[in-house]
Amino acid sequence: MCGIVAATAQRDVAPLLIAGLKALEYRGYDSAGLAVLEDGEVHRVRAKGKVREMESLYLAAPFPGGTGIAHTRWATHGVPNEVNAHPHMIGRVTIVHNGIIENYAKLRTDLQVKGYVFTSETDTEVMAALIDLHLTQGMKLREAVLATVRELEGAYAIAVIDRDEPGHVVGARRGAPLLVGVGIGENFLGSDAQALVQVTNKIIYLEEGDIVEISRENVQVYTLDGKAVERGIQESELSADAVERGEYRHYMQKEIFEQPHAVANTLEARINAHGVLPNVFGIDGDELLAKVKGVHIVACGTSYHAGLVAKYWIEDYARLPVNVEVASEYRYRETVVPEGTLFVAISQSGETADTLAAMRESRRRGYLGTLAICNVPESSVVREADLKLMTRAGPEIGVASTKAFTTQLAALALLTLHLAKQHGLDEARYRDLTEQLLRLPRILDEALKLEPQVIELAERFVQRHHALFLGRGVEYPVAMEGALKLKEISYIHAEAYAAGELKHGPLALVDEDMPVIAVAPNGPLLDKLKSNLQEVRARGGELIVFADAKAHFDGNPARGAVLRIDAGGDFIAPAVFTVPLQLLAYHVAVLRGTDVDQPRNLAKSVTVE
Known part of the structure; x- marks a missing residue:
C-alpha cells in the first residue's frame, strides 16, 4: 500500500x-x-x-x-x-x-x-x-x-x-x-x-x-x-x-510473459519425473503433512482464487476436505476446526493485513500447523508460519497480479501431489499429474503465442461497460480471476458465475451488448457447458469461448469467437487458461487508455484492513 x-x-x-x-x-x-x-x-x-x-x-x-x-x-x-x-x-x-x-x-x-x-x-x-x-x-x-x-x-x-x-x-x-x-x-x-x-x-x-x-x-x-x-x-x-520494464510497454505485460520462467523456478528442485521431492515444505514438512486430515485455505483477491482452484484439486486427488475462505471474513467468525486440519495462508507479498491477521488468529483455534505460500521470503507471513513454500515469482510490480497467480497454482499443485501421494492416489494417475505439471512452463509459453488473436478479441470490448465470465468445475475460479483482471485494469464491470447458475439469474442480463466469456476445457463437464452456452446464443449474446483444442467446438458462433488453446491436460488447465484471460484484460485496458500498472483506487500490497 x-x-x-x-x-x-x-x-x-x-x-x-x-x-x-x-x-x-x-x-x-x-x-x-x-x-x-x-x-x-x-x-x-x-x-x-x-x-x-x-x-x-x-x-x-x-x-x-x-x-x-x-x-x-x-x-x-x-x-x-x-x-x-x-x-x-x-x-x-x-x-x-x-x-x-x-x-x-x-x-x-x-x-x-x-x-x-x-x-x-x-x-x-x-x-x-x-x-x-x-x-x-x-x-x-x-x-x-x-x-x-x-x-x-x-x-x-x-x-x-x-x-x-x-x-x-x-x-x-x-x-x-x-x-x-x-x-x-x-x-x-x-x-x-x-x-x-x-x-x-x-x-x-x-x-x-x-x-x-x-x-x-x-x-x-x-x-x-x-x-x-x-x-x-x-x-x-x-x-x-x-524492476525495469525492458522491452515491454507495461510491467503487467512483462510479468504475463515472465510466467513460463517464473513457474519453472517454482517447480525447480521440487519435483522430478518420479514426483514431489522430500522436504519441499521444510525440514519437518513431510512429518507434519503426514498427519493432515483436512485443509483450510485463507487468502484475499487473486490469492483467494488460487485457493479455490486448490480446493478442487485436493478434494479430487487427495480426497481430503478443503475449506477456502476470504481472510477478512475469517477473523470475525468462530470456525469449526476438525482434528488434523492444516491452515494454509496464501499471499503474494506476505504482508497482506487480513491474511496475516487470520494466520495469527489461527494459532488459538487448534490447527495442526500453518503453511505459508508466498513470494517474499522475508515477509511476516513466511517468518511466522510453521511450513513455507516460496513461489519464486520474482518482483511483481503491476498492481493486477499475474505471475503471482500462476506460481501460486504451481505451488498448490505441489501440495496437492504431496497430499495425494500420502492418501493413496493411484500410481498411474500420480505419474500422469506429475508429467502434466512438469510440462506446464512449456504449455504456458505456447499459450502466450495466442496474443495476436487476443488483441483482435480485445477490440470488441473497448466500448462495452459490462461482461460476464462463465466456467464449470475447476475452471469456475479461473473465470472469477478473469473477471477480476478485466474490472481491475479496464474498469469494465465484470462478474463470474458457475455456468450452471446462468439460468438462475445472470441470464436476465444477457443481450447483444453483454459479451459472455466462457472457459471450456476438455472434460466431463464439457457437454453441460455447451448447453449453458446455447442459452446465451439463443438470447443474442456475444459469446467468446476460450476452448481446449480437444474440446470440439464447431466453428465460431454467429456472434462471437472461439479461441483454441492447448491446455496441456486437466490438471494444469486452470493455469493455462489464465494466460489468455490476462492478455484479454491487458489489451482491453491498453485500448481504453487506462493506467494499466497503477489502476485507480487500488494498491499492490494491502497492509490495512
Missing part, C-alpha cells in the same frame, strides 16, 4: 528519496511528499497525484540536506490532497506513516485539550503531535517514539525525524512492513526492499513491535520494552534490473 523511504547520509538525500518513491509506485498511491532536515530547518514538499508532480515542485526549488523522509500515500483517513499528504509536521516532529491508528479520534481530542491544532484529516498527524508532546517533556526522539507507540491501537510503520536531532531517523513497525538498508556512512529505512535497491543490498528485516534508530554510522534496534536487540543483516538478491 503506502510507501516509506528514509535516509541519513553524508550527501543530499532528496534525490535518493525520490528515486526510492519511484521504485514503490507500483504499490498504489494518490499523493506523495518528502521532507529534509538541514541546519535545524525542515524543508518539505507535497503534491496530490504522481511522484513526478511532487518531484517537479522539488526541482523548481531544490533544497540540500543529509537527513530526510519521504512517502507515497493511499488515502484512508481524509481525501487525497496536499494537506492530507505526508510528511506531516507538528512542533519539532516530522513523520510519515503506513497503516491505520484505530484510537486516533480519542488521542486527537486529548491533544487538542493540550493546545495542539490539527490541519489535516489524518490519523498520522495525531502521532506527530503525541511524539512532540513527549519531546517537550524532555525525552529524546527514540524515547518519545517508544512512548507514543505504546499508546497506539492499530497498525503502523513510521519514520520520524526531530528538528533538534539532526542525522537521526527513528522508525517503528507493528502490522505493516518496515526494513533497514545498511550502507557505508549512510543508512536507510524503507517499506520495501525495492525502495532501497539503488543504494544498498544489505537489509535488516524488522520484527513485529521493533523500534529502530538510524544515524549515518549506526543502526540500533529495540523491542517494545526498550531493550536493545540484534537483528541479522541479509543480502537481498533483488537487482535494479529486476
Whole structure:
C-alpha cells in the first residue's frame, strides 16, 4: 500500500528519496511528499497525484540536506490532497506513516485539550503531535517514539525525524512492513526492499513491535520494552534490473510473459519425473503433512482464487476436505476446526493485513500447523508460519497480479501431489499429474503465442461497460480471476458465475451488448457447458469461448469467437487458461487508455484492513 523511504547520509538525500518513491509506485498511491532536515530547518514538499508532480515542485526549488523522509500515500483517513499528504509536521516532529491508528479520534481530542491544532484529516498527524508532546517533556526522539507507540491501537510503520536531532531517523513497525538498508556512512529505512535497491543490498528485516534508530554510522534496534536487540543483516538478491520494464510497454505485460520462467523456478528442485521431492515444505514438512486430515485455505483477491482452484484439486486427488475462505471474513467468525486440519495462508507479498491477521488468529483455534505460500521470503507471513513454500515469482510490480497467480497454482499443485501421494492416489494417475505439471512452463509459453488473436478479441470490448465470465468445475475460479483482471485494469464491470447458475439469474442480463466469456476445457463437464452456452446464443449474446483444442467446438458462433488453446491436460488447465484471460484484460485496458500498472483506487500490497 503506502510507501516509506528514509535516509541519513553524508550527501543530499532528496534525490535518493525520490528515486526510492519511484521504485514503490507500483504499490498504489494518490499523493506523495518528502521532507529534509538541514541546519535545524525542515524543508518539505507535497503534491496530490504522481511522484513526478511532487518531484517537479522539488526541482523548481531544490533544497540540500543529509537527513530526510519521504512517502507515497493511499488515502484512508481524509481525501487525497496536499494537506492530507505526508510528511506531516507538528512542533519539532516530522513523520510519515503506513497503516491505520484505530484510537486516533480519542488521542486527537486529548491533544487538542493540550493546545495542539490539527490541519489535516489524518490519523498520522495525531502521532506527530503525541511524539512532540513527549519531546517537550524532555525525552529524546527514540524515547518519545517508544512512548507514543505504546499508546497506539492499530497498525503502523513510521519514520520520524526531530528538528533538534539532526542525522537521526527513528522508525517503528507493528502490522505493516518496515526494513533497514545498511550502507557505508549512510543508512536507510524503507517499506520495501525495492525502495532501497539503488543504494544498498544489505537489509535488516524488522520484527513485529521493533523500534529502530538510524544515524549515518549506526543502526540500533529495540523491542517494545526498550531493550536493545540484534537483528541479522541479509543480502537481498533483488537487482535494479529486476524492476525495469525492458522491452515491454507495461510491467503487467512483462510479468504475463515472465510466467513460463517464473513457474519453472517454482517447480525447480521440487519435483522430478518420479514426483514431489522430500522436504519441499521444510525440514519437518513431510512429518507434519503426514498427519493432515483436512485443509483450510485463507487468502484475499487473486490469492483467494488460487485457493479455490486448490480446493478442487485436493478434494479430487487427495480426497481430503478443503475449506477456502476470504481472510477478512475469517477473523470475525468462530470456525469449526476438525482434528488434523492444516491452515494454509496464501499471499503474494506476505504482508497482506487480513491474511496475516487470520494466520495469527489461527494459532488459538487448534490447527495442526500453518503453511505459508508466498513470494517474499522475508515477509511476516513466511517468518511466522510453521511450513513455507516460496513461489519464486520474482518482483511483481503491476498492481493486477499475474505471475503471482500462476506460481501460486504451481505451488498448490505441489501440495496437492504431496497430499495425494500420502492418501493413496493411484500410481498411474500420480505419474500422469506429475508429467502434466512438469510440462506446464512449456504449455504456458505456447499459450502466450495466442496474443495476436487476443488483441483482435480485445477490440470488441473497448466500448462495452459490462461482461460476464462463465466456467464449470475447476475452471469456475479461473473465470472469477478473469473477471477480476478485466474490472481491475479496464474498469469494465465484470462478474463470474458457475455456468450452471446462468439460468438462475445472470441470464436476465444477457443481450447483444453483454459479451459472455466462457472457459471450456476438455472434460466431463464439457457437454453441460455447451448447453449453458446455447442459452446465451439463443438470447443474442456475444459469446467468446476460450476452448481446449480437444474440446470440439464447431466453428465460431454467429456472434462471437472461439479461441483454441492447448491446455496441456486437466490438471494444469486452470493455469493455462489464465494466460489468455490476462492478455484479454491487458489489451482491453491498453485500448481504453487506462493506467494499466497503477489502476485507480487500488494498491499492490494491502497492509490495512
